[in-house]
Amino acid sequence: MIRSDILKxxxxxxxxxxxxxxxxxxxxxxxxxxxxxTNFYMLGTMGLSSSIGLGVAxxxxxxxxxxxxxxxxxxxxxTLPTIANNVANNFILLIIDNGSYGSTGDQPTYxxxxxxxxxxxxxxxxxxxxxxxxxxxxxxxxxxxxSKQMTIxxxxxxxxxxxxxxxxxxxxxIRDRFMNAVRA
Amino acid sequence: MTISEKIVSDLVENDVSFVTTVPCKQLAGxxxxxxxxxxxxxxxxxxxxxxMGLCAGAYMGGKRPAIIMQNTAIGVTINTLxxxxxxxxxxxxxxxSYRGELREPVACQAEMAVHTKxxxxxxxxxxxxxxxxxxxxxxxxxxxYTFMCNKPVAILTDASFWxxxxx
Numbered sequence: 038m039i040r041s042d043i044l045k046x047x048x049x050x051x052x053x054x055x056x057x058x059x060x061x062x063x064x065x066x067x068x069x070x071x072x073x074x075t076n077f078y079m080l081g082t083m084g085l086s087s088s089i090g091l092g093v094a095x096x097x098x099x100x101x102x103x104x105x106x107x108x109x110x111x112x113x114x115x116t117l118p119t120i121a122n123n124v125a126n127n128f129i130l131l132i133i134d135n136g137s138y139g140s141t142g143d144q145p146t147y148x149x150x151x152x153x154x155x156x157x158x159x160x161x162x163x164x165x166x167x168x169x170x171x172x173x174x175x176x177x178x179x180x181x182x183x184s185k186q187m188t189i190x191x192x193x194x195x196x197x198x199x200x201x202x203x204x205x206x207x208x209x210x211i212r213d214r215f216m217n218a219v220r221a
Numbered sequence: 222m223t224i225s226e227k228i229v230s231d232l233v234e235n236d237v238s239f240v241t242t243v244p245c246k247q248l249a250g251x252x253x254x255x256x257x258x259x260x261x262x263x264x265x266x267x268x269x270x271x272x273m274g275l276c277a278g279a280y281m282g283g284k285r286p287a288i289i290m291q292n293t294a295i296g297v298t299i300n301t302l303x304x305x306x307x308x309x310x311x312x313x314x315x316x317x318s319y320r321g322e323l324r325e326p327v328a329c330q331a332e333m334a335v336h337t338k339x340x341x342x343x344x345x346x347x348x349x350x351x352x353x354x355x356x357x358x359x360x361x362x363x364x365x366y367t368f369m370c371n372k373p374v375a376i377l378t379d380a381s382f383w384x385x386x387x388x
Contacts, residue, residue: 057278080304084271085270085277085305087274088273088275089274089277089278089281092276092277092280092281093282094282095262096281096283097282097283113270113271115271119266119271119275123264208309209310215281216281219281220283
């Protein structure tokens, strides 16, 4: 399975939740498959999906899922200690770990080599860290939501991309409708 | 009331309840005051762009955020300021220690100081420079302005404003 296969499988779960989606192909794939006002698409700023998601989770009570990638977590490694030390039990960080920088041509990341993001997250003090196979992602994600415990999921999958159009929505529109969905 | 207490009191008055900080020696007092204020969720960040991500999230979650950081952070955060805070039109008061100005003891700090205002100007970020202690009186109006226009706004606070380095 590749990232878009995982997204397709978890769409029914994501639909009812606030979702912060990582820059590049993940946002474009989610936008193409199931655009929702509860989705915040990152159009720039690689690495900050987890930080934005944690901020939303700390500011209100609804469940927030940040969809991140291994490359983006490597870009913003400082996020893991911050998450560990500021527990928001309505926050789930879903790292889709395909061991590559998918949006830029599948260059390998260190997470696909010697570095285990699961081990790093645990070492940073995160308490509920679950590594799973791609095909188990939906089950693990639903269990994390039901547990009402802050959870870091590292879903391992193969690298590879599908053809998707870029997002042409205005950023202020994306932000405004997301904020309305938060308040709804 | 100390300068730090006045800054925190204005933050509270303006309903700012989520503050992220990256430490600077000059900001130690105001960071302590933020940490002690019950109505503010204080979340230290490891890097300033991470902090701006947290602030963007908190804003979308319904809280008014602020960031406290050193001017060297302008070099770290340009992409985030442009493609997140400005692109999505979000308010962000940035209380910044203006290191490398008069009375600075560390020569390297002057290197970013000479670029600070030029960079902020290039980014079209409204910028206020607190030099005299009494300049803090404008802080309340600056916060109101920031949340009126939904922009990042810089408040540069230099060593003279903070009373020097104990020299």
